[in-house]
Amino acid sequence: MVDVLVISPHPDDVELGCGGTVAKFVQLGRRVALFDLTQGELGSRGNAAMRLSEAQAAAQVLGVSFRENGNLPDGHINAADHQQRLVVIDAIRKYRPQILIYPYPEDRHPDHGATGKLCEEAVFLAGLQKLETSFPPHRPQFFFAFHQAWEGKVSFIVDISDTWEIKKKAILCFQSQFYHPYSNEPETWIAQPNFLEGIEARARTNGFKIRVQYGESFWHRGPLPLFDLTYFFKAPKRIL
Numbered sequence: 149m150v151d152v153l154v155i156s157p158h159p160d161d162v163e164l165g166c167g168g169t170v171a172k173f174v175q176l177g178r179r180v181a182l183f184d185l186t187q188g189e190l191g192s193r194g195n196a197a198m199r200l201s202e203a204q205a206a207a208q209v210l211g212v213s214f215r216e217n218g219n220l221p222d223g224h225i226n227a228a229d230h231q232q233r234l235v236v237i238d239a240i241r242k243y244r245p246q247i248l249i250y251p252y253p254e255d256r257h258p259d260h261g262a263t264g265k266l267c268e269e270a271v272f273l274a275g276l277q278k279l280e281t282s283f284p285p286h287r288p289q290f291f292f293a294f295h296q297a298w299e300g301k302v303s304f305i306v307d308i309s310d311t312w313e314i315k316k317k318a319i320l321c322f323q324s325q326f327y328h329p330y331s332n333e334p335e336t337w338i339a340q341p342n343f344l345e346g347i348e349a350r351a352r353t354n355g356f357k358i359r360v361q362y363g364e365s366f367w368h369r370g371p372l373p374l375f376d377l378t379y380f381f382k383a384p385k386r387i388l
Contacts, residue, residue, distance in 0.1 A: 149179070150179040150180060150181040150213060150214070150243045151178040151180065151246050151247065152170075152178055152179070152245055152246070152248075152249065153240065153243045153248050153249070153288070154166065154181070154182050154183070154248075154249040154250070155236060155248070155263065156182070156250070157185050157251065157257075157259040157262070157263040158184060158185075158191070158199075158222065158259065159184050159188050159200065159203035159206075159217075160199075160202070161251065161296065162182050163322070165251065165295060166294040166364050166366070167206075167311075167314070167318045167319065168306070168311040168314070168364050169294075169306045169308060170182075170210050171311035171314040171315060172306065172311050174210060174211040175211075175311065180210075180211075180212040181212060181213055181214040181216070182203075182212055182214070182215040182216070184203060184215070184218065185218040185225060185232075185236075185266075186217075186219070186220050186221065186222040186223075186225070186259070187199060187200060187222065190222040190223045191222075191324075192334045193324050193331075193333035193336060194324025194325060195324075200217070202321050202323065202325075203215060203217075205321040206322065209317050210314065210318050214243075218235045218239065220232055220235060223258075223259060224259075225259040225266060226262060227262050227265035227268075227269055232266060233273060236270035236274075237270045237273055237281055238281050238282055238283055240270060240286060240287075240288065241274055241285065244286045246288060246290065247289070247291070247292070248290070248291040249292050249294060249366075250263060250267035250268075250292075250293055250294075251267075251293060252264055252367055254298060255297055255300075256296070257297065260296050260297070268291075268369070271287060271288060271291050272287070274287055275287030290368075292368050293369075294364065294365075294366055295365050295366075295367070299350075303367045303368040304365075305363040305366070306366065307358060307360040307362070307363055308355075308364050309355065309360050309362045309363075315351075325339065326338060326344060327340060327341045351364065359384075
């Protein structure tokens with residue numbers, strides 16, 4: 149069992165989208181598991197074995213308890229595929245998280261949006277008593293989507309100022325994917341120096357919106373409950 153489960157389509161998506169928040173959960177003493185649906189084998193740079201090694205190195209940087217791979221076909225994530233839904237359902241039931249985090253259900257990369265839709269369906273089905281799989285039913289109490297290429301709607305922003313350096317170090321574990329001056333790999337959009345500059349720019353922009361240095365944005369379908377009204381009296385005055 150873990151407190152937080154983060155599901156992503158490819159190794160490195162978690163680090164880019166919500167690595168700072170993952171590191172914050174770990175610093176708070178929460179058990180976090182990462183579940184990559186594919187090995188990213190269709191990536192223009194590197195290969196599946198390299199990305200698996202890089203993913204494990206990044207997991208150590210973030211301090212998570214587990215990182216697992218669903219071995220689904222890269223480039224073919226499909227929310228309508230029941231066998232793929234069962235892979236996600238069993239991940240939710242196996243780890244039994246209180247919080248599930250997954251990609252925003254619309255994005256530039258088809259696998260990103262499809263993973264978001266797949267998780268939204270799986271999180272409901274995972275709680276059904278009569279749907280029998282390898283693990284007993286479980287439904288997370290909360291589920292949030294992180295943003296990637298397209299920001300989309302935003303429900304809240306997490307202050308990751310104290311974990312930004314951890315996020316950046318975890319991203320740089322994926323040396324096969326991002327800019328390296330001596331790399332002989334094909335040139336891609338994400339391998340440009342300005343791509344990582346853009347990741348930092350977004351974090352700074354999110355931070356600016358809540359008056360901190362760095363932030364990560366999330367979306368929740370429907371209203372979020374607020375159980376403790378005293379938060380409004382404890383929140384730093386600079387937020388307002």
